[in-house]
Amino acid sequence: MPGSGRSPRTDSAPRPAYRAPRPHRPAATLAAAMSTVLALTTAGTAAADAPGAADTSAATAIRLDPSYQQPEFEGWGTALIWFANVTGHWPEEQRAALADALFGEDGLRFTIARYNIGGGDSPETEPYMRAGGAVPGHWHRPDEFGPPDDPDEDWQEPAGWWDPADPEHWDHDADAAQLWWLEAARQRGADTFEAFSNSPPYFMTESGLTSGNTDPARDNLRPDQYEEFAAYLAGTVEHIEGDTGIDFASLSPVNEPNTDYWEAGGRQEGSHWDPASQARIVSAARAELDRRGLDTPIAAMDETNPTLFRTNWESYGAQTRADIGRLNVHTYGTDGRAGPRDIAKGSDTPLWMSEVDLGPSGIPQDFDAIEPGLALSERITDDLTQLEPGAWVLWQAIEDYENMRPDRENMNWGLIQVDFTPEDAATEPIRMNKKYYAMGNYSRFIEPGAHVIADDDPDTVAATGRAPGRVVVVHTNPSGAARDIDVDLGGFASVAGGATATPHTTSASRNLEEGAPIAVDGDHLRATVEAGSVTTFVIDGAEGVDPGQALIRPGSEYGLTGSASGLDLAAAEDGTVVQTGTPDGDAGHWTFQPAGDGWDSRTQYTIANAATGTVLSADGGELALAPPGSGADQRWMVSTTGQGEVTVVNAGNGLLLDVLGDSRDEGAPVGVWRPTTGANQVWDLAGAD
Structure with missing residues (x-):
């Protein structure tokens, strides 16, 4: 959650009503010495303790399975927001160096930028947010609705003054700093942009402040302002697209909505939305985009963790779900990633991990400690393998150095830290921490x-590359000792003779340092990785899929054993599906037949019982065995983290195979239910032939 828990809230909310104008405080004299953006280090040959070939029977075995391929990865990125609001006004050379570090070819090569549509507090509200937190809104209040030249304390702004149809009520140039960053990202290769909102403008809120309601558990948008807020969001998207030529891939109208983080007087914009309110603004925004002729998909709901995401989703009706073109979730909490994963599959909707960062990783502000980099790497690995997102987007990649100092938050938020209120922005140092380089282990290669x-290894994530024959393996070794690994490439159709793997290491002493190529031995890559390190191996020469080594071999028989009960899925004599410890012959054997070609994690299968020839069906939300047909109720998708356990998702209604009532009893019925992330929906898949 951006900022939650990072700084104490103010003791009292700033007054949103009229205050007498205060003298303008001169901008702080911008000073400090700027360091050149650090180039990502490469070395032509490996150092003595760099990753190298290993030959040991005690190696950690890692088996890659290219038969289970997630959809095309869309990219890596960052929200712009506070750092862009600050640094977009800096001297050209300095802000360009920062943009190069994030989006440039010699930097992290981010291709996604999330643009924040600021709400904006009243001009009469005394500034109270953190540096950069007051993102300007795109509205303009004409003088006739503002205070008179000599107001008294009883002056109140007229209600309902804003008219989205009046061009004089818009100011699309107010956010020039963040718009500079949007263009800078595009010039450096970014091609995917999302607009998102943290709060409506002050004049649409209950509290009169964009930081939240006075009661943080209550919505802040006034009930009569849904259509106006939808018009504000859609109008901003329409204008930016028309003015810059940038097309937004999505619009996200709410952020971490079903939480009590956002309180009037907090140091950043935020707003509570209960699930019914979320649904209402999603539909209102969709209708307004359609009215303007914009096909921009709605993304929702950018909830703070997978569990709350699932709670919100389960409350939505069919139309709200249909109005959502992409699902966004944050992983500030990590339990239950399988929920959004299987919801996305069952609803046939793309999914992003759209925001996270790790500041409180147990290490005080430190630019040389590897621990924050290891923590970030482990989070990325878990997100990619358990959540299966189409994109991975960081919360603001550049943080406020002064706010992170030991006498303040003393943390390692951000990949780069600069002073947001420097004496001289032209000479402000650009400070990369180890998270920056650990991020590069992923963003520069996947x-x-x-x-x-x-x-099948929890410390490893792997991907096939865009280039034919390229495979990328990222392994995190958080331990205090070097580790031998043995990467099994036997699941690929072919591994070329002379194939090599080039390591790139981030550790306490290395910043994405390139090592000497390691020869692949047959279909095995054996290497030693440094203690406390993140190592990316770029393998050239492995491609295709060996069907005989696939997770699911079409036409082969499998058993499904309940993870919670230890009992097998079987066809009962009365034609129902049950769990049993002693399936009768082929009654516990199941044949998976794909509906099409390819090796996709969203491949749909019919699942036939080997004894009866009938197939699993979820028609009407009830599990049954039925004669084979062509309906979606008879097609199923399999999800796995690669370590033997699976969930089975119905393509027609998104429900999962579920041992009803979480029973451990012999003969207990198996049905279908919405994703719960419970063990009674998890199955061990094993060959039965």
């Missing part, structure tokens, strides 16, 4: 268009 594939 490119848009790649496919993340399954593997």
